[in-house]
Amino acid sequence: MAFYSLKTGRARYRQGWLFAAALAVCLVLASPLLVIVWQAAQSDPADFIDTLWRPLVASLALNTALIVASTTLLCGVLGLVSAWFSERTRLPWQGLWPLLSVAPMAVPTFISSYAWVSLSDDLQGFPAALLVLVSAYSPLVFLPVSAALRGLDPALEETARTLGLGPWRCFFRLILPQLRPALLGGMLLVALSTLSEFGAFVLLRFRTFTTEIFAEYRAGFDSHGAAQLSIALLLAAALLIGLEWRVRRQASSYERRARGTRRAPPRLELGAGKWLVVAGFLLLSCVTLLLPLSTLGYWLTQHGDAAVSPVEVSAQLLFDASFSSIELGLEGAALTVLLALPLGYLLARRPGRVAAFMERVAFLVQGVPGIVIALGLVTVSIRVIPGLYQSQFLLLLAYAILFLPLAMVSVRSALLQAESRLEELARSLGLKGWQTWLRVLLPMAAPGLGAAASLVFLSIVTELTATLLLSPIGTETLATQIWADTSAMAFAAAAPYALILTVLSMVSTWLLMLLLGGNAINRLAADGTTVAGETAHV
């Protein structure tokens, strides 16, 4: 009907701008990926096969597959079991266990790797990598699974009990199948994060695709071999992303329609067994939190010569590194949220095929290993826009690409909370478009935007891969300092940097929780993607 197509020229013009801006952001997001694929398409297939068909590559592939599979499985089991015990059994200090289960996520993997490797030379290679990654990533399973457990309708279990199923069969035939999307989704995130992991593998001397890509790139600035290995890594990531999409679709079909108020799910009485569970949780927290953090504390009290390589900390360097970490974090957060605004606005206010496509692009990029994106950007800066190479802006751009999907989720939900009705109401009260943005939309969405910014800040200060590859010569951050000192076995020297980084990470986590309000952990869990990105690129 003509009535509906009556839009003023100005409205259409404004919408055009919105779509153009969102499209531009998407293009920036996808550029490193496009360049890598384009490069691969240029190269000779025979040459490609030659590069990949080497014993070295076979052993790398084996290592990568081994660590991805075992981390994923262990995280799945650990996350499921701890989520079930903390949600479904009656334990003393009930509120503590979910916190302890999630907290290890706030410790960057290269810091815990540093802690373990500095304890003993034996803590290297596969077992150590497995230990570090399982500690850091099992919250990725714990969070969605415990949210799903809380969301289960207890009436279903009760019905199953009256149909003759005992508690055990009830778990396997009813609860587990319903947890499947959350569990598989969490496990796939673990797999993707493990595939992209870099810092921990280098520090623990475990060779995978990511470490080899880095080594080849550093060795000769020969981006050729590195690019071809990147393609292999990208293919593996694409497989996992495809699987994740399937699980996501399945999850949405499990959602039940209208439900009334439900009673709280019952918690199982374990009797004396509860102390065994408490002991288990405590032991786990010792390994994932207490030991790494107290090792850090130990090195703080030591002089430089207590470590294998005696290096003293320079106060000037410490200050410089902290300053540039914070500076990069703040600038990167601002840039990322700014770029996320048009996409988030489009998704919240004009959902449709275009918006859905752009969302997919963002999620695709989120799944790509950070080192691949960084290498792609290097190529862009060398071949396409030469002035960009080795500039701080390129690094900021890398951060924006890595963490934009993360910010986009928060921006979108912030804008969704600021209802469009109120925006229309403001217009009816005589406010112009930009006035509405300034006086209605931004104030209402501010906490959500702040949350997005602090999430990005947190991710940037703990980011290692892109920072190592792209930071301008002479720029050292906390993360790169820890990496350099630990690589040189100067453990005491690394400790102050690690301390400052841990404090920064905790402060921004605290800010994040504050901005998200009350039940922040639940809200994080509700949006598995929010959590996903935080560790996916470390």
Added chain:
Amino acid sequence: MSELSIQGLCKRFAQHRVIDQLDLHLTAGSTLALLGPSGSGKTTLLRMLCGFEHCDAGSISIGGTIVSSPGIHLPPERRRIGYVPQEGALFPHLKVADNIVFGLPRSLRKQRHRVAELLEMVGLPADYADRAPQHLSGGQQQRVALARALAAEPAVVLLDEPFSALDSGLRNDTRQAVMQALQAAGATAVLVTHDQSEALSCGEQVAVLWQGRLLQQDSPANLYRHPRTPELAGFLGESILLAGVATAGRVECVLGGFPMADSKLQGAVEVLIRPEQIRLGPPAPDTVQATVIGMEYFGHDATLHLQLRQGQHIIKARTSGWHAYQHGQTVALAVDGPLTVFAQQGPGRSTAETPDNARFLLSQS
């Protein structure tokens, strides 16, 4: 199908008595509607029958076996109870057929034992077997939930407000389908509701629960005609309470003298008259006359507000919606007896217009 028997059942949450000395007996194969206002403990009673809650005192036995008493608690999975929770609660990850056979042994599950038969019993086409529960309407979900409960041939079927989430049209259809299916299965069933017309139309027996106590259990007609207290009368439907004097099986009130249902009472009593017991006719000498002072018109029937010539009482009468009555018109009243009477309960209660007893009951709970 088994009989259900409850004796002296008590349940307390903290200090709050939710079920209080409850006795109830249901013969095998019959249907009981459990009626009670919100918060009266209906759900709690069902959950105790299912075995989700332990009992503090008393006992529950199904088919002669004690399943709950202070020392004994048979777990839910061994009670052979078919439970239909509010809103159906179908397993979202399973198709309709897999939902229905969920409680059966593996071999029967594989062959989709009796799925077609059960679907037909609850009035759904056989090709619904392969649908996902998310693609069913609320009423259809409710029916599948009943089929699932019946599939394991339970001793007793329990339904907790199965129709309350449905809108009125769907509600009637679903109710009929469910009642027919229960009858076809010959099930011993307890259906919980807070809607008195639903209770009266569903059960062979109706039990009224109020603040955790069982006020009365009877057939729907007996319950409606001869409730045990005036409050209960008001809860079950509109009622008129008049002062009267009982002597030798007859009671005298402003509307005349009538036979009593309970002839043992003597002296000052309260007389219960339902608005539909009053018949209107053209005014004639020697009749009780009244003036129409108000009318609520519903189409199929109408409620007239009448002011008696004598005594200035205002009473309500239900008439067919077909006859037109005018404001201010004079009519003659006759009453279909016999009447139910209650012993006078203290001096404070006035005899005139009925207080809204239903509301009184609800505000108590």
